[in-house]
Amino acid sequence: MIVKEWCMYCGECAGVCPRNLIEVRELTLKFNEDQCKECSLCIQVCPVKALQEDK
Ligand code: SF4
Ligand code: SF4
Numbered sequence: 001m002i003v004k005e006w007c008m009y010c011g012e013c014a015g016v017c018p019r020n021l022i023e024v025r026e027l028t029l030k031f032n033e034d035q036c037k038e039c040s041l042c043i044q045v046c047p048v049k050a051l052q053e054d055k
Helices: 012-016 041-045
Strands: 022-025 028-031
Touching: 012 022, 012 041
Parallel strands: none
Antiparallel strands: 022 028
């Protein structure tokens, strides 16, 4: 997953991840990519489209 620089760390993506793989803390966003099942929920919920799939 790529996190764009316009991420505003609102925490929306962390809230929807069914596996709780996203941690937003102050000005960092951390993914536990190993366990990601690529459901794209976090991508869809981001209000500023800051999450993009890593192709
Ligand atoms: S939902 Fe988008 S703007 Fe909010 S913390 Fe996640 S990536 Fe950043
Ligand atoms: S794609 Fe799904 S499983 Fe992966 S981090 Fe986003 S919400 Fe979580």
